[in-house]
Amino acid sequence: MARRSDSRQRMVAAARQLIRERGYHAMALSDVVERSAAPRGSLYHHFPEGKVQMAAEAADCHAQEQVKEINRIAASSSSAEDLVTAYLDLARDGMVASGYQRGCAVAPLVIEASGQARDLDAVTRRSFSIIIEGMAFQLVVLGVQTAAARELAHAAVAGAEGALVTSRALRSPEPFDAVKAVLVERARSVAVS
Amino acid sequence: MARRSDSRQRMVAAARQLIRERGYHAMALSDVVERSAAPRGSLYHHFPEGKVQMAAEAADCHAQEQVKEINRIAASSSSAEDLVTAYLDLARDGMVASGYQRGCAVAPLVIEASGQARDLDAVTRRSFSIIIEGMAFQLVVLGVQTAAARELAHAAVAGAEGALVTSRALRSPEPFDAVKAVLVERARSVAVS
Numbered sequence: 001m002a003r004r005s006d007s008r009q010r011m012v013a014a015a016r017q018l019i020r021e022r023g024y025h026a027m028a029l030s031d032v033v034e035r036s037a038a039p040r041g042s043l044y045h046h047f048p049e050g051k052v053q054m055a056a057e058a059a060d061c062h063a064q065e066q067v068k069e070i071n072r073i074a075a076s077s078s079s080a081e082d083l084v085t086a087y088l089d090l091a092r093d094g095m096v097a098s099g100y101q102r103g104c105a106v107a108p109l110v111i112e113a114s115g116q117a118r119d120l121d122a123v124t125r126r127s128f129s130i131i132i133e134g135m136a137f138q139l140v141v142l143g144v145q146t147a148a149a150r151e152l153a154h155a156a157v158a159g160a161e162g163a164l165v166t167s168r169a170l171r172s173p174e175p176f177d178a179v180k181a182v183l184v185e186r187a188r189s190v191a192v193s
Numbered sequence: 194m195a196r197r198s199d200s201r202q203r204m205v206a207a208a209r210q211l212i213r214e215r216g217y218h219a220m221a222l223s224d225v226v227e228r229s230a231a232p233r234g235s236l237y238h239h240f241p242e243g244k245v246q247m248a249a250e251a252a253d254c255h256a257q258e259q260v261k262e263i264n265r266i267a268a269s270s271s272s273a274e275d276l277v278t279a280y281l282d283l284a285r286d287g288m289v290a291s292g293y294q295r296g297c298a299v300a301p302l303v304i305e306a307s308g309q310a311r312d313l314d315a316v317t318r319r320s321f322s323i324i325i326e327g328m329a330f331q332l333v334v335l336g337v338q339t340a341a342a343r344e345l346a347h348a349a350v351a352g353a354e355g356a357l358v359t360s361r362a363l364r365s366p367e368p369f370d371a372v373k374a375v376l377v378e379r380a381r382s383v384a385v386s
Contacts (some may be wrong), residue, residue, distance in 0.1 A: 015327075018240075021216070022305065022309075023216070023217075023301075023304045023305035023306075025216070025218035025219060025305065026305060028219060038296040042345045066196055070313045076355055088207060097254065097360075100307070101307060101308055103303075103304055104223075104358075106362070107304060107358045108216075108304050108305065110296075110358050110361050110362045111216045111296055111300060111301050111304055111305075111358065112215065112216035112218065112301070112304075113216075114293070114294060114362075115294055116215075119336075121362075125362050125363055125364070127290055127362070128359045128362045128363055129363065132359070150371075151370075151371045151375075152371070152375070153371075154359070154367055154368045154370075154371030154372070155352065155368075155371040155372050155374070155375040156358040157355070157359060157368075158352055158355035158358075158359050158360075158368040158371065158372050159348065159351055159352050159355055160355065161354070161355030161358050161359060161371065162338060162350070162351035162352055162353065162354030162355030162356070162357075163296075163351040163353075163355070164352075165300045165303050165304065165354050165355075165358075166321045166325070166347070166350060166351050166354055167351075168303050168307055169299070169303045169307075169314075169317040169318050169320070169321045170321055170322065171318070174347055175347050175348075175350075175351040177344075177347075178344045178345070178346075178347030178348040178351065179347070179348050179352065181344055181348070181353050181379075182344075182345070182348040182352075182375055182376060183375060185378060185379055186374075186378055186379075189378060
């Protein structure tokens with residue numbers, strides 16, 4: 001049982017990576033099997049609904065990891081400004097470290113499959129909701145009022161998502177730095193008011 | 194000759210719309226032919242390199258239209274704040290009017306095809322470059338200093354791109370409004386300094 005569950009987790013992790021590199025349609029189940037070194041026969045045992053189910057679990061996993069990262073960086077932030085800075089730097093560093101080859105695992109499901117599978121629409125909505133709510137919660141903990149925290153969280157997540165696209169196209173970290181500068185100014189101003 | 198060139202333009206327009214709705218991989222050439230009502234035989238006459246060429250031209254067309262829109266709204270803006278407000282409202286209104294079904298025509302090529310076709314990598318880089326430079330130029334015209342204009346333009350384009358993804362997933366205009374609020378504050382502060 002332990003090994004089975006292990007191969008299941010490895011398949012979700014491999015699907016997540018492949019979606020980040022190539023998008024949803026180009027994620028072949030055979031590549032997931034190969035990259036995860038999981039037994040081929042376990043594919044439909046673990047994912048009876050196939051590719052849609054695997055992508056949905058990969059997106060859920062990605063969103064949960066994002067929330068964990070936000071909670072981790074928030075724990076060492078002493079202000080909203082610190083948190084938005086660390087959040088944008090984390091996204092920036094990941095993009096640069098991947099050689100501009102790895103984006104978000106949720107955005108491809110929105111761009112390639114919106115309106116095509118109810119399960120995927122539900123998972124992309126849920127994924128962005130928990131990331132934005134996780135960020136807003138930590139901003140409130142750091143002293144920002146609820147409405148301003150929600151607005152800043154929406155702007156931070158949209159800014160990071162957009163920078164993951166434009167930075168990758170331009171092969172430059174400049175979009176992340178620009179978004180960070182704009183968010184930092186807002187974080188300072190909402191902390192003061 | 195006039196009709197041939199007309200069908201070519203209609204095919205590029207149809208490809209652009211399909212990429213915005215479904216992404217790059219799911220854009221079938223047969224759908225482009227059907228939606229553009231172009232003669233099937235003209236497909237490889239106008240696009241001998243097939244899908245990659247058609248997507249590249251669709252992205253170029255999209256970027257050029259974006260620059261035209263930026264120039265148009267800049268002409269009726271009396272400040273950087275006016276311009277970023279109109280830019281985000283335009284993206285917001287387009288998303289809402291499409292029923293949350295139509296995103297950017299360039300982002301899918303980044304997310305689905307980065308590193309896979311040199312022509313597409315070149316076109317996504319060029320597309321975002323001209324949009325960001327077009328925005329930066331108009332911000333300078335409106336009185337913002339060069340470095341601040343470039344930064345604000347990067348943040349505006351990344352913010353709009355990200356909101357096109359998160360708004361579509363959430364089926365809510367909230368991300369656009371949040372990005373706009375953050376950009377407006379920055380536009381005011383760089384206008385003052």
